[in-house]
Amino acid sequence: EAGVTQSPTHLIKTRGQQATLRCSPISGHTSVYWYQQALGLGLQFLLWYDEGEERNRGNFPPRFSGRQFPNYSSELNVNALELEDSALYLCASSSPPLGQSTDTQYFGPGTRLTVL
Amino acid sequence: KQEVTQIPAALSVPEGENLVLNCSFTDSAIYNLQWFRQDPGKGLTSLLLIQSSQREQTSGRLNASLDKSSGRSTLYIAASQPGDSATYLCAPRAYFGNEKLTFGTGTRLTIIP
Numbered sequence: 001e002a003g004v005t006q007s008p009t010h011l012i013k014t015r016g017q018q019a020t021l022r023c024s025p026i027s028g029h030t031s032v033y034w035y036q037q038a039l040g041l042g043l044q045f046l047l048w049y050d051e052g053e054e055r056n057r058g059n060f061p062p063r064f065s066g067r068q069f070p071n072y073s074s075e076l077n078v079n080a081l082e083l084e085d086s087a088l089y090l091c092a093s094s095s096p097p098l099g100q101s102t103d104t105q106y107f108g109p110g111t112r113l114t115v116l
Numbered sequence: 117k118q119e120v121t122q123i124p125a126a127l128s129v130p131e132g133e134n135l136v137l138n139c140s141f142t143d144s145a146i147y148n149l150q151w152f153r154q155d156p157g158k159g160l161t162s163l164l165l166i167q168s169s170q171r172e173q174t175s176g177r178l179n180a181s182l183d184k185s186s187g188r189s190t191l192y193i194a195a196s197q198p199g200d201s202a203t204y205l206c207a208p209r210a211y212f213g214n215e216k217l218t219f220g221t222g223t224r225l226t227i228i229p
Contacts, residue, residue, distance in 0.1 A: 004159075042222065043207075044219075045218070056216055103148070104150065105217060107152075107159040107162075
């Protein structure tokens with residue numbers, strides 16, 4: 001079974017540009033999560049999508065946005081890039097939240113975004 | 117707001133030793149707690165998930181315990197190996213319907229051959 005995949009592996013942009021990151025969840029998973037891991041700040045929750053809708057959002061400005069497509073894949077868009085947006089962006093997926101306390105999030109390898 | 121602390125921040129031990137990593141969290145109203153490992157520059161690999169109703173979970177040489185009332189979890193690694201070198205993260209999950217994981221600061225583990 002294929003795991004969570006992310007593209008691109010690396011992305012280099014300049015300040016002010018826009019970045020688009022992509023994530024494909026494990027087959028059968030309907031929920032996709034985005035996390036940011038910036039140097040020295042640890043992993044922080046960005047966004048949660050389920051069944052095409054945004055369900056929860058972390059403490060990030062509106063220039064961080066995304067969407068989930070009918071096939072449950074997802075895009076994360078970061079507009080007006082700033083230097084501090086440089087980070088590893090991790091995507092995770094899980095099966096439909098059914099109230100099972102065994103629900104596990106499975107992570108992809110990440111996209112390394114560098115803003116110059 | 118959930119805050120998660122992991123102690124120690126870094127640990128180096130000789131191969132073969134048993135070791136304990138600690139995780140504490142401020143909000144005990146959690147749904148479950150996961151332990152992950154992260155290799156440098158890579159994604160996360162789930163190691164163990166403990167449900168809120170459980171006290172322990174084991175997988176091979178790994179054993180995780182959970183004391184929800186005191187806001188603590190420990191990860192015990194038996195007979196450590198150089199391949200165990202990685203950063204270990206704990207992540208309690210909030211109540212059902214809020215699927216957000218809150219991550220600890222991590223423990224960077226180095227096993228010396």
